[in-house]
Amino acid sequence: MEDKMYRVEHLKKTFQSANGNRVQVFHDLSMDIQKGKITAVLGPSGCGKSTLLNILARFESYESGTISIPNNVGVVFQSPALFPWLTVEQNVAYGLKRRGIRKKERKDQIVKYLQLVQLEEYAAYYPSELSGGMQQRVALARTLILHPEVLLMDEPFSALDPKLRVQMQQLTLELWKELGQTILIVTHDVEEALILADTIYVMEECPEGIRKKIEVPWQEKCDLIRNTKEFFELKNSLLNN
Amino acid sequence: MGLLLPVAVLIIWFVVTSDESMPNYVLPSPKEFAIVFWNFIFGGADASPYSGKMLENLQVSALRVAKGFAFAGIVGIIGGFLTGRVPLLRKIVDPTVQALRSVPGIGYLPLGMVWFGVGEENTLFLISLAAFFPVYLNTQEGAARVPELYLRAGRMLGAERLTLFFTVIFPATFHNVVVGLRLALGISWAYLVLGEMTGVTKGIGAIMMDGRMLGHVDIVIACMVVIAVTGKLCDWILMAVCQVFAKRLMEENSDGR
Ligand SMILES: Nc1ncnc2c1ncn2[C@@H]1O[C@H](COP(=O)(O)OP(=O)(O)OP(=O)(O)O)[C@@H](O)[C@H]1O
Ligand SMILES: [Mg+2]
Numbered sequence: 001m002e003d004k005m006y007r008v009e010h011l012k013k014t015f016q017s018a019n020g021n022r023v024q025v026f027h028d029l030s031m032d033i034q035k036g037k038i039t040a041v042l043g044p045s046g047c048g049k050s051t052l053l054n055i056l057a058r059f060e061s062y063e064s065g066t067i068s069i070p071n072n073v074g075v076v077f078q079s080p081a082l083f084p085w086l087t088v089e090q091n092v093a094y095g096l097k098r099r100g101i102r103k104k105e106r107k108d109q110i111v112k113y114l115q116l117v118q119l120e121e122y123a124a125y126y127p128s129e130l131s132g133g134m135q136q137r138v139a140l141a142r143t144l145i146l147h148p149e150v151l152l153m154d155e156p157f158s159a160l161d162p163k164l165r166v167q168m169q170q171l172t173l174e175l176w177k178e179l180g181q182t183i184l185i186v187t188h189d190v191e192e193a194l195i196l197a198d199t200i201y202v203m204e205e206c207p208e209g210i211r212k213k214i215e216v217p218w219q220e221k222c223d224l225i226r227n228t229k230e231f232f233e234l235k236n237s238l239l240n241n
Numbered sequence: 242m243g244l245l246l247p248v249a250v251l252i253i254w255f256v257v258t259s260d261e262s263m264p265n266y267v268l269p270s271p272k273e274f275a276i277v278f279w280n281f282i283f284g285g286a287d288a289s290p291y292s293g294k295m296l297e298n299l300q301v302s303a304l305r306v307a308k309g310f311a312f313a314g315i316v317g318i319i320g321g322f323l324t325g326r327v328p329l330l331r332k333i334v335d336p337t338v339q340a341l342r343s344v345p346g347i348g349y350l351p352l353g354m355v356w357f358g359v360g361e362e363n364t365l366f367l368i369s370l371a372a373f374f375p376v377y378l379n380t381q382e383g384a385a386r387v388p389e390l391y392l393r394a395g396r397m398l399g400a401e402r403l404t405l406f407f408t409v410i411f412p413a414t415f416h417n418v419v420v421g422l423r424l425a426l427g428i429s430w431a432y433l434v435l436g437e438m439t440g441v442t443k444g445i446g447a448i449m450m451d452g453r454m455l456g457h458v459d460i461v462i463a464c465m466v467v468i469a470v471t472g473k474l475c476d477w478i479l480m481a482v483c484q485v486f487a488k489r490l491m492e493e494n495s496d497g498r
Contacts, residue, residue, distance in 0.1 A: 059393050074397065081394045085412045085491055094408070098399035142398065 003068070006033040006150065006182065011065035013051060025051045029209040031201050033069070033150075038176060038183040038221075040193035042238070043203030049186040050078075052203075053154050056184065074148030074181075076156045080135035082127040082142075088114070089123040092142045099146070113141040116175060133164045137171070144175060153185040157192070166223065169195050173221055190238045194231060195223065202238065214238075269459045277459040278466070291448065291460050299467060302433055302444040305361070306475070309368025310429040314422055317373045321380025321421070326410065331381070338377065346371035346432060354439065364436025364444075371432045375424035383417025384410060412490060419483045426479055430472045 011029040014022050025048040033039045043049050054060035056067060057075050082091050089110055096106045114120040117137040127135050136156060143151065153172075157165045169192060176183060187193050193200045200214040214234075218225055225231050251271065257263050258270035265273070277289075284293020324331040349370055350363075357363040387410050395409040437446025445464050452460035 057393075057397065059396075075393070077390060077394065079390070081388075081390045083391065083394070083409070083412070085415070085487075090491070094400075095398035098404065146398070 004035055006035065006069045007031075007066070008033070008056070008069070009066045011052075011055065011067070012063045013048070013055060013060075014063060015051075024207040026207050026209040029065070031210060031213075032199075033182060033184055034199060035182050036180055037198040038185065038196050040197035040200045041184065041186045041203060042190065042193045042200055043188065044205060045188060046206065047203045048206045048209075049188075049203060050154055053152050053184070053186050057152055069150055072148065073150040073152050074143040074146060076136070076139055076143055076151070076153040078155045078158065080127065080132070080139040082135055082138055084127050086126075087123065088119065088125050088127070088130070088138050091127065091138055092145055095142060095146045109145055113145045116144070116178075117141045117171065133160050133168065136160065136168065140172075140175070144179065144181075147179070148181060150182045150184065153183065155187055156185070158187070158189065165189075165192070170223055172196060190235055191226070194235060194238075195221070195225065200238075266456045266458055269462075274459050274462065277457075278463045281460060281463050289457075291452070291457070294448070295463075295467060298443055298445050298448055299471065302437065302446065303471065305364055305436075305444065306368065306426075306429045306433050309365045309433070310372055310426055312365075312369045313372035313425055313429070314376055316369075317376025317421065317425070318380050318418060321377045321418075322384050322410075322414070324377075325381040325384025325414070331385075338374075342374050346428075347435065350435065350439065353436075359440035361441060363439065364433060364441065367432045367436045368429045372425035372429045375428065376418070376421040379417045379421030379424070380414060383414035387413040415487060415490070419480075422479060422483070423476060426475055427472060430468060430475070434468065 007030075009030045012027050013025045015025060016022055029052065031039075031041075041049050041052065051060060053075075055062045056069055057073055058071050082088075083094065086094065092110050092113060093106055096109060101109070110123070111120060114123055117140055119134060119137055119141070122130060122134065122138075127138065130138070136159075140156075156172075157168045160168060172183075173196065183196075185193075185196060194216065198216055200216065202211050202214065203209065204211045216234075217230060218228075254268075254271050258268055269277070277291075280289065280293070281291050282293070282295045320334070324334050346367065349367060353363040353366045357366050391409050391413055392405065395405050400408055433444075434446040434449070437444040438450045441447050445468055449461050449464040452458070452464065
């Protein structure tokens with residue numbers, strides 16, 4: 001039987017900083033990531049969330065542990081990280097081109113994904129001509145268009161204003177319902193984690209790693225959850241410890 | 242507004258050369274100068290040795306600049322990218338380059354004369370050497386500062402090694418390369434004149450020296466004007482070439498509409 005989980009086991013990571021100090025980020029971190037579900041990692045600043053994500057994306061090395069996540073994951077970075085010398089369309093085409101997809105096919109795909117993030121009119125714009133939220137949507141499109149089995153997101157919406165953040169969360173949910181990838185999202189926003197995730201891992205100050213795992217009780221994900229008593233109580237319990 | 246000052250200079254020029262107090266061999270009047278200049282370019286007005294000689298000398302000079310600049314540009318770009326992207330290489334190479342650079346370009350003139358004699362090769366040596374540094378340093382700076390985020394994004398989207406270089410590192414550094422090349426082209430013309438003044442028979446710099454020795458200030462000034470105009474023209478051409486190149490480079494990545 002195929003495993004329903006990606007497993008991260010006994011991960012250990014120490015940074016050797018330039019001034020000779022050793023920073024142990026986590027000494028024994030394990031977590032399961034359910035395939036086809038959204039998992040959130042929640043934790044205070046500096047607890048090692050980005051480090052964890054960078055390790056899972058194979059950007060960063062680690063000392064020991066095992067990771068069963070495939071190494072061709074999609075990543076949405078905290079800042080959009082679009083190539084400023086390419087237009088929106090060319091940015092979205094970039095990954096397809098690296099995979100040798102033919103021009104005709106590329107074009108259809110690009111149109112489809114730009115529509116999905118509601119930016120089809122901006123195909124010929126350069127990133128610098130777009131707002132931060134629009135740029136982040138382009139970044140989402142250029143990653144999703146490659147159909148990554150696993151999508152890693154590092155505080156993707158933290159730089160956006162609250163209203164736009166909610167919109168982007170809804171967009172993420174819609175895309176996820178349509179495309180059904182496995183998503184791991186790093187955030188320090190409790191509400192964001194509750195809205196998006198099926199499972200939440202709460203991290204502690206480093207090097208303690210993961211403190212607890214929470215399964216979100218509601219089945220259906222939608223923005224209205226925000227108004228329920230359950231949501232409120234869960235949010236408060238997460239905020240208070 | 243930018244024309245205000247040149248016009249003022251022209252007027253002053255007219256005034257100071259209007260009576261006999263200013264001898265011709267120090268500063269000719271604008272009118273005389275214009276005639277000499279015209280004759281220098283197109284010939285025909287009188288039978289001075291410079292008559293109609295501008296173009297052939299400019300060609301010789303331009304070719305020297307082109308050679309020296311091309312050499313400096315190619316070595317500078319390759320060297321800049323290598324040392325910019327490979328820290329070990331930078332540690333090995335950079336101290337030496339910095340040491341060489343701390344001698345001003347003109348300080349290499351005597352050495353160049355010993356090694357290459359006076360003339361052609363010495364000129365090329367001086368141009369190449371002096372023009373190398375801005376290209377090398379700017380390219381290195383740009384290449385070293387390509388944001389890690391772009392590299393990660395590129396890798397995540399499927400680019401590796403050479404593809405990563407040509408689709409991420411090079412475009413991200415391109416602006417610095419252009420800055421370096423423009424500086425280098427200006428410097429090339431400066432060192433061309435220096436090299437040519439040390440004893441070549443043809444070239445704008447040679448004519449300047451010739452004019453000075455034979456007391457033709459007018460032709461010296463004419464050469465200065467020619468160099469200034471050509472230098473500006475070269476900068477425009479370089480910019481245009483870079484722009485076309487940048488466009489092609491980016492289109493490599495595009496889908497076209
Ligand atoms: N390249 C590095 N060299 C040395 N130490 C590092 C490096 N990157 C991160 N660290 C250290 O590792 C720890 C975790 O950093 P990390 O960026 O993973 O935190 P984070 O949870 O993502 O924080 P934030 O929410 O502020 O983004 C920090 O104490 C940081 O100082
Ligand atoms: Mg972080």
